Amino acid sequence: MKQNPLLSDLWGKIINDPIARAALARRSHEHFFALYLPHYVKYKTAPFQKELFALTEDTSIPIVAVTAFRGSAKSTIMNMSLSLWSILGIQQAKFVLVVGQTIQQARQHLKNIKTELESNELLRQDLGPFQEEENEWQMASLVIPKYGARIMAASIDQSVRGFRHGPHRPDLIIADDIEDLNSVQTREGRDKTYQLLTGEILPTGDVHTRLIVVGNLLHEDCLLKRLQRDIENDDLDGIYREFALLDDDGECRWPGKYPMLADIERQRKKIGNEASWQREFLLCIISDEDRVVFPEWIQYYVAPPAMEDVRFVATGIDLAISMRDTADCTAMVSAYVCGFGEDMKIYILPHVVNKRMGFKQTIDEAKSLSFSLGRGKHPTQMYVEDVAYQRSAIEQLIAEGVPAEAVQLMGQDKRARLMTTSHLIQSGMILFPIRGAELLITQLTGFGKERHDDLADAFSTLILPVLGMRQDCGHLSDLAELNASLRKGGDNILFMEF
Numbered sequence: 001m002k003q004n005p006l007l008s009d010l011w012g013k014i015i016n017d018p019i020a021r022a023a024l025a026r027r028s029h030e031h032f033f034a035l036y037l038p039h040y041v042k043y044k045t046a047p048f049q050k051e052l053f054a055l056t057e058d059t060s061i062p063i064v065a066v067t068a069f070r071g072s073a074k075s076t077i078m079n080m081s082l083s084l085w086s087i088l089g090i091q092q093a094k095f096v097l098v099v100g101q102t103i104q105q106a107r108q109h110l111k112n113i114k115t116e117l118e119s120n121e122l123l124r125q126d127l128g129p130f131q132e133e134e135n136e137w138q139m140a141s142l143v144i145p146k147y148g149a150r151i152m153a154a155s156i157d158q159s160v161r162g163f164r165h166g167p168h169r170p171d172l173i174i175a176d177d178i179e180d181l182n183s184v185q186t187r188e189g190r191d192k193t194y195q196l197l198t199g200e201i202l203p204t205g206d207v208h209t210r211l212i213v214v215g216n217l218l219h220e221d222c223l224l225k226r227l228q229r230d231i232e233n234d235d236l237d238g239i240y241r242e243f244a245l246l247d248d249d250g251e252c253r254w255p256g257k258y259p260m261l262a263d264i265e266r267q268r269k270k271i272g273n274e275a276s277w278q279r280e281f282l283l284c285i286i287s288d289e290d291r292v293v294f295p296e297w298i299q300y301y302v303a304p305p306a307m308e309d310v311r312f313v314a315t316g317i318d319l320a321i322s323m324r325d326t327a328d329c330t331a332m333v334s335a336y337v338c339g340f341g342e343d344m345k346i347y348i349l350p351h352v353v354n355k356r357m358g359f360k361q362t363i364d365e366a367k368s369l370s371f372s373l374g375r376g377k378h379p380t381q382m383y384v385e386d387v388a389y390q391r392s393a394i395e396q397l398i399a400e401g402v403p404a405e406a407v408q409l410m411g412q413d414k415r416a417r418l419m420t421t422s423h424l425i426q427s428g429m430i431l432f433p434i435r436g437a438e439l440l441i442t443q444l445t446g447f448g449k450e451r452h453d454d455l456a457d458a459f460s461t462l463i464l465p466v467l468g469m470r471q472d473c474g475h476l477s478d479l480a481e482l483n484a485s486l487r488k489g490g491d492n493i494l495f496m497e498f
């Protein structure tokens with residue numbers, strides 16, 4: 001399509017008129033980028049990049065979380081360019097905080113900004129001067145006196161509480177690539193990054209502070225995926241955007257850079273690693289070959305089954321009786337069991353317990369859970385691994401009126417026991433609640449890499465004896481008939497198999 005000659009003539013007049021040029025750049029981030037940072041423009045701007053510019057301009061969005069394929073210019077637009085335009089443009093930011101995973105990475109972001117302030121002659125001519133205060137660079141900070149503004153670099157684990165520029169707290173926080181493949185390997189690492197961002201970095205701002213988070217999808221529970229869930233669940237007010245190289249229809253999102261399928265294939269071969277290609281360009285998180293349970297196998301239920309369809313309630317317990325901070329946690333996983341044989345459905349309940357407890361507290365917790373699941377009338381079944389130090393807990397539970405049973409390990413290690421249950425997860429025989437079992441799912445899908453596996457052990461301890469019941473349908477059918485006859489007689493009591 002040929003460009004409208006009138007528009008082309010108007011654009012020519014604007015870019016040759018310093019006053020008009022500066023006025024347009026101040027109003028529009030996209031035009032600011034085109035006018036003053038054309039050396040970053042090597043290909044025709046893609047629609048998704050125009051959306052990125054629009055997101056930066058919309059101050060009504062307090063949190064913007066963006067992931068896009070490698071080489072998409074997301075950091076150039078959302079970090080380097082935005083840091084400058086937010087101060088020089090109509091947003092008139094006074095304190096921009098740029099956060100990296102390390103202080104060295106954050107300083108590199110700041111160095112790129114500093115280079116433009118020092119060497120971009122057109123930018124200096126139209127919107128400068130940009131003299132710096134002495135010694136600011138040594139403090140990982142840039143001050144632009146003409147605008148009364150500061151741009152500061154910090155690492156994700158750096159204490160920024162109380163940071164101010166004169167009377168101004170940060171009014172724009174940009175977190176760029178604050179995770180890597182090592183930091184997302186364990187739940188503790190992912191928790192740490194999330195808590196530092198939401199508990200330390202974000203609170204340093206003010207009422208109208210905006211947060212921009214840019215990065216890659218490195219794990220199904222990485223920071224950007226957590227922010228996505230928080231935004232979709234209305235726990236955070238913001239927008240999450242994800243731009244893979246190929247859209248849902250298989251069309252290239254940046255035809256200016258990759259005009260032909262052969263260009264995409266050439267890029268794929270240049271990467272040389274299929275997992276990296278899928279992760280970095282297609283935003284697909286490839287599960288490791290040694291996983292026992294794959295994230296895509298997890299299936300959810302919206303509402304629990306009707307109680308008249310529940311024939312059995314049980315809890316699996318993995319005991320770790322210690323209060324030390326370094327000790328494992330005692331874990332309890334409960335489920336409703338419905339149906340028989342191949343039609344069996346196991347609904348994992350959101351009553352997940354995972355904490356450090358002493359012996360008495362463990363017994364009290366298990367007893368309370370058992371009676372709670374039994375509606376306060378009939379305690380429900382507790383399954384505990386049959387190992388020496390846990391037998392006293394089984395005996396104590398029985399003494400206090402809780403049906404407890406030892407589960408024989410048969411010499412199987414943790415991994416082998418979990419593998420026995422994996423096909424039931426994949427087939428959808430075992431279903432998980434939408435909320436309330438997130439930590440259990442993390443341990444199941446990250447088994448072998450996560451630091452703790454207490455809930456995964458409790459899960460196996462629960463499922464293995466339930467699987468044995470599939471061979472005893474006659475007895476269970478009798479139990480179901482007993483419950484049905486009681487209901488016909490107006491009795492609301494539900495007998496459970498102990």
